[in-house]
Amino acid sequence: MKVQLVGFGNIGQGFAQVLLKKTRSLRERYGIDLQVVSISDISGTAIDEKGLNLQKALATMEKTGKIIDYPGAKKISGLEAIEEVPADVVVEATPSNIETGEPGMSHMLKAFEIGKHVVTSNKGPLALSFKKLKEAASKTGVEFKYEATAGGAMPIINLARECLSGDDIIAIEGILNGTTNYILTGMHRKESPFDIVLRESQELGIAEADPSYDIDGIDTASKLVILANALMGMDVSYKDVRVKGIRRVTLEAVKLAKEEGYVIKLIGEVRNSRLEVSPRLVPVNHPLNVDGALNVAMFETDIAGEITIVGKGAGAIETNSALLSDIISIWRKRS
């Protein structure tokens, strides 16, 4: 199966690393022979229709940070690569953009148009135009897989679709962002104020230099939209979510909550057609109270009742567990 990788940052490089590690077991367990025929980043595209040397691609990134320095790479964009290089699957791993969805949106639409399956970790396009993308994929009858967009390594979407396929999902609530969970856990445990814990997590590389995407709840809201559309049959976009971030959570608030046996967590919730992201009081012994940078999601269904799943919501390697499982499921469907 020929794969094109578009976006060669953290996740994209993690994908190459995971493939290097898994090539043999994928062949033995599933009979898949995965070849990465092109890798694109903002500088250009490395192409080899017989399969690129991933080790060399990673070494190139380490050396210069640009894929254009891979021997024989061309100055063509990801979009052009999708158009020109023959392949079965496009792995779209460019950075998420919640304003326009680009460049991911154009990449996905182009892939669908010319009949390539898409596997992605990029939330932006899905949070903005889920329906449009789904329709574009079904028009040419290709697969559109996005497990990695919500909950990183946690198999939320597949769990609901496969294992709870007879249930109706009444509500989903959870912690869908590791950075805010890390900060709030720190405030609770160490009784340190927000600013200090934020700075600490920036130094540790857990929070970005500009942390607003996480702490203002944008990331959580995007994932919530994807879950509502994908699992609850809704047709909503990012603007339909009521979003409150964690900037106004004071240390005193955390302490007042703690005195009564609560922790404050940034919770995303879909219920009664309403989408909300806001800090909430979670009882300490509640399943949604998970520590550190962990994520958690709880489904409320009509038959099974409550089902909770906990896992790593981000990480270059962990997220690739989801991308890989999506690729395997496409392979299984085709063969």
Added chain:
Amino acid sequence: MKVSLDMVLKDIPGQLVKALEPISEYGGNIISIVHLREAIKGGRVPVHITFEVKDPDRLNKIVNELEKRDIWVSKLGEVKRKEKIVVVITGHIVDTDLRDTIDRLNEIEGVMVADVALAMPDPEKESSARMEIEVSGHAKVKKALERLEEIAEEKDLFIIKSLWGGRQ
């Protein structure tokens, strides 16, 4: 709904069964029966029953049936379960008139602010408060929270609610 019912039965064998039959017939679930034998008056004994029943319609049917059976229902009422909502608020809570915030919540029937714990680290900075609100019945939880959101919007307060439905 949970119902509390006082009735007066003739003090002869078989009367209690006669009184309980209609409750079970309409799907009622009996929680407790208190037989006040020490209060027998004129050959009649007061009995206090608490039970759950699906809706007011079924309750009416039960009461009609009891009356048909010559059982005198002396008192009937819904037992309202008190629920507690806890919220944490940040903002200029005192400067924006905490008294007014509390009054406007208490105005709602069946809603009462039971406790407020306040933390003011610095008079210049925003303060934080934990508020416990007692509500009678689940429908009031939504009402109280809506009112609180309304006040928060107006006074630029930041509300941290419990999980869905004020679940504890």
